[in-house]
Amino acid sequence: MFDDRLLPKLSQNLLEVLKDKEYCDIIIEVGNDPYVKIFRAHMVILHYRSPYLQRILTTIKKKNDGTLTYIKLPNISPEAFEIILRYIYSGSLSLDEYDNSDIIKTLFAASELSLLELITYLQSFLIDNKADWLEQNFDSIYQLSFENDSFLELQKFCTDLMTQEPNKIFNSPNFTSITERILISIIQNDNLQMSEIQIWEQVIKWGHAQNPELPFDVSNYSKDDFNTLKNTLQQIIPFIRFYNLSSKEFMDKVLPYEQILPKELYQDLLKTFLNLLDPNSKPSGKSKPRINEEIDLSNIDSNIINYKHVEFISKWIDRLEITDKLNNQYEFKLLYRGSRDGFTKEKFHRMCDNKPRTVTIVKVRDSNEILGGYNPIKWRPYGGDSITKDSFIFSFNNNNNNDRIEKYILSRVIKEKSAIFNDSNYGPFFGYTDLIIWGRNGNCSCSKVSYEKPIRETKNFHIDEIEIFQIV
Incomplete structure (x- = not known):
């Protein structure tokens, strides 16, 4: 041996x-x-x-x-x-x-x-x-990874991010600085997990950013303004699959920019969409459809949350509005359950350390309240404060025992340097004191410091159940 x-x-x-x-x-x-x-x-x-x-x-x-x-x-x-x-x-x-x-x-x-x-x-x-940093610097990381045949893992990271989590790129502060070549690489992908109207809106956003002198409102554009935007987007427009839009999406979002579209394309689009009787219907067979994965949220192994909670949390991870369409299919893989594995910080660290992208869920004793938090980086038994811009904490409070979510609070991190705290003497620990499970003397508490808003009215609480899922 x-x-x-x-x-x-x-x-x-x-x-x-x-x-x-x-x-x-x-x-x-x-x-x-x-x-x-x-x-x-x-x-x-x-x-x-x-x-x-x-x-x-x-x-x-x-x-x-x-x-x-x-x-x-x-x-x-x-x-x-x-x-x-x-x-x-x-x-x-x-x-x-x-x-x-x-x-x-x-x-x-x-x-x-x-x-x-x-x-x-x-x-x-x-x-x-350093996933946060890689995402924030996607433009340069993408270029360097594909310039070297040895960087296969980084190439896969970039490709997966482009297809599976494009919102992270589009919502990045550095999105508008990515090159035209990279933007085309993203939007021409058949597996891009975004609706076509979302893609169009991001392309317009990028075009505006390249020409900051353009008016914010398209209704105030001059002919020169339209020509400027048209020249900026002329290599990108051919990769937009306009025929995947609904008639209403075309009329509301694309028609105001008719002057930046090639004349023949615009005329055919107008003819096609005007002939659709249902404003929410889409023409068939004219654009290659995106291969959007079917989202199945019903299969969740939890004693605390249901498919609606999973839907909300998944959208928050992607920084979507609750009314937006969910594009990514996340699996909530159960790592740890208090009633099954033991209600101790030692068990938490043993079963959850060194695993990135986890969601902590707790059921508050003697209430209908559910609290939780998303940690995109790894839990560790040491190291103190860890930095991330993508963590958040939340609460659900349902007065009725049904699948509807009546009240919720989402609170994103605002002090990134203290987003997550790692210590073997504590359980899951978000922020400075924003959400602590098994703090000193085994107590649980919430007190707003590092996140944008408090997620419950009182500070201290006890829990009946805890579950931690890895998002895969």
Whole structure:
């Protein structure tokens, strides 16, 4: 049986070898002027740890006169190489102390040095721990991931986000800065989980952002304004599947922009939609339909919530209005149930730690009240405050025992740096004190600080049941 308990000591000793310059036999100049840094290392370790460096070193004859071998790595940043050198020697890595840009630089450096294990690890780390940041910087992440054949995990992340959760891209503060090429890549996808009218509205939003001088209200457009928008969107318009719209959607949302449409297309659209007797009907067979997955919310393994609660929570995750059509089919996978697994913070951490995208649901004792929260990042037994912009907490309060949701409160995070709190001494913990399950002395409480509004009137409460689901 293999026992790896001795490896940490070996890793520590090899890091000490890196720090000890007495037996170094190679100097590595990393970076470009004016920012260049010199590193000293050992050829034998570099030779066996990096295929790229192995190829370089095999062409260099080792000197026996005590002179150090000298190589340059101009395409790698010194910050990234320092991280990589620690990995090469120790076989371990701690990324918590580095900012996101350094991790991206390290990913590029790992690709340059053909460190396949590290490439996979860094991509997984970014996806599991920095998903918010990846989404906010989708434009640049998309471009860098498809420029390198090694970044398959990031490519899949971008593709999945485009098709399954396009609202995250469209609702991002940086959406209007994405390139025309990326916008076309998104809207031409057959599996895009959005209605055609939502796609049209986002395209118009993007076009406006490229021309901020345009009037906000299309009724105030001049002929020049229409020409400006037409020129901006001329490469994108052909990918809109107008015939998937209803007659009412076309008349209300597209017709005001008739001057930006190609003349023949506009005339055919007008003829088609005017011939539809039902304003909510759609022409058939003229546009390739989007492959929208059927949303089945009825199959939920819960003692607390029903399919209507699932629908509300799913829409909140996608930042939709309650009246909007639900485009994404989420599975609520039960991870933990108090009545089944035990009402303790230890059980919570054992069954839910290191799992991203979870929804916590609790039933308040002696009431019809349901409280909960969505955590898009991982629960951990340590680490304190964690940052995310996508978490939210909520409450439902039904006076009647039926499927209708009569009263609810949604409260999104406003202080992102304290969105989630991780500590083995607590259960699920949202905000500074906004929703705490099993706080000090095992108490549960709500008190608004980090989220936009309180979700219940009184602070302290007890629970009859708790369930935690992973959204997959």
